[in-house]
Amino acid sequence: MPDVPPGAPEVSRKRGAGSGPPPEHGPERKKACWGILTSQGSWADRSPLHEAASQGRLLALRTLLAQGYYANIVTIDHVTPLHEACLSGHVACVRALVNAGANVNAATIDGVTPLYNCCASGSVGCMELLLQNGAHTHTTHSHFPSALHEACKRGSSQCVESLLSHGADPDYDVSHLGSPLYMSCLHQHTACSKILLHRGASVNVGRGGDSPLHAAATQENADLVSLLLDYGADFSLRDGNNRRPVELAPRGGKTQQLLQEFEGSPRSLCQLCRIQIRNLIGRSRLEHLPSLPLPPLLTHYLEYS
Template sequence: MEKEIAPSRPNYFGEIGCWAERTQVHEAASLGQAQRLQQLIQSGAAINTMTMDCITPLHEACIQGQAQCARLLLEAGAQVDVRTVHGSTALCNACAAGSPECAKLLLEYGATANPTLTALTATPCTRPASEACSPAGSVDCVRLMIAGGAELETYDIYFGTPLHAACTKQHVECARVLLNAGANVNAARFHETALHIAAKEGNEDLIEALVAFGGNVYARDNRSRRPVDYTRPGSACATCLQFYQSTPLSLQELSRVTCRRSRGMRAEDSVCKLNLSPRTISYLSYH
């Protein structure tokens, strides 16, 4: 049974209309039953109804990657930035599900790429950019979030920055996309950098990528440990980090890192606009 909310009552989620247990609209959206959902909408079913966890049918559609159902709901007036009790928006769900179709659709309907802390959220909510690097996340979702203006230094209490999240989940390509877009390679979460995480995960490809973008192999965390201290002696990751500790970067690598530091994290974009020869631009480019 649904309970109507009085218009005068304060509502942190906007005028959602009512709350209830999971409805037929939730079920149809979750299962991708587009025809049934359309019939429910046409019959006047409430599309912004929330469960007790503040989950709307749009959340359900996006967490399952049901783009057609998400479109039907948005066209019918579904509120795009409603937050669950955990602070997640539908865009967070779409990115967590690794659904670029849903993410693109939500951004087209005005979804916020950088949702803020709300009065009902006790801890910083999970950000779409970080969710895009989750186990089911995708490079396409990361690119969409960057194009949508996602803040790459946004700090999540659980994962840290999106780059931290990518390294925790060992998404090498996601990490590269974030770094190319300007993510700070030495950003720290409790003094722990992405390079510490890559070393803990034993991922040599991540270590190589992070060092190429200026990752500090000497950085110490809150236990005064360097990344190499988290590797197994004799392992490929230990050998890799020991090599970088004892061997200077090449002239090309030093030039890239220096350019990045002097012209900002999005140095590559600005260098391409300078009056330099194509060969010089290619020399400074990470691509």
Template structure:
């Protein structure tokens, strides 16, 4: 719940009623700067800044006004805060930076703006932290995924609880993000506790995702810590189960194997290199699976 902030002639801040942050409840510790940033009240925020309010003051859970603006996609407030000296890589209690919040929210404008001001695409990860790329994949924000990858985001950034960004994208059934990651060179058989992205796709019974992963070389025989293959997590008569049974019984063609080998050799350079080859468009599309 947001409200308007009124200013008297001597710039004293007056509030009409309490501020509520999402569904969490009343946070008396949050300042007027936090509130204006969260609600997108750029005029009020500018007045607060001009009156000397700190843009780096932290509130509950070490949240800064920049975190508040980023999670809500408040581009103008993000710009005002950054111009006023807000710390672009400030961390909250969970270690998340404003860029993580913007990627989670899917705010491409805020992501772009934070990157322009030097936000790190690969902040150090802790036991409680996910990377901006993980956050973008969780929310299915494919354009944000592309943007942070273009700025050097690590495809294999490893989160203790979620694994790699590819694991996260598959677990959350974000097919377009999976496609972007694979085309960028993500390791399709990377494992967390022996669990691969294909295990996640099988658990979700997502046949289209299963097909995409296998086209990029996913191992249908990989076993997790429970000694189960991806197919063991599907319903016997489902399309996902039938598809995995087909892959297990029918080896990949030489053409498919060649495609996988080429992409493996090229790694993260695959998409850039393949699109520059003097090949027919249908071959390019096949190699890139776009």
């Protein structure tokens, strides 16, 4: 079987996805099995349709679909061809599969969806196609992998923007990961954090007792810490070990110095007013700020622009 394309993200290809059928399966056995599998939609090892989708071979993909291959054929771990096309970022293949009836919300046995794989590969084109065809921004089970968290982890700011524009909750909580903002801060992605905060993400909601500010301070990221403080992060919060963010910052570093200076002086009236007004407006209405009959200067002030 062909090797996995170089540079493909090492995620979401479940066991069986990278190996062919057991040695004892001869050509005749495979031929007989495919007849049953394509007609009944049962589970299968990695099919030619999976291979074509993974490698972006659009002509081969269309040929297989025209020959009657089931668009939703799955491996033993429920990986579909659409999962593969999204993971490799092949927009044309995703479009062909969706047009052939591929389930945009198909989930593997581990809860991975095609939308999640779009975030893993950073393919906004594939993501937009899925969202336009009914892909859910969140899964039905909170412990399943979250597309928004994956985008924040990988620093895919365009994916984060796209998900939020299609109704994703910026405070969507996954128990073992925390909030998307916490994930973004933990991996030092300032651009993703700024998008989340601009969209109204709760600046103090993290994972358990750890706030996003705790995560940013630990990583010695002064720009990220400054961003969080500007959006109203509480520097006095204590984590599960009863430590404040300033106590987690590397000694003598810029982050520790910034936090110490901030603790020593109150927020400006300008900051306090902006935070309070944005809270009163509410997250769901923040996107409508530009349409309000306000002077541009005031609109920019409330939008942090």
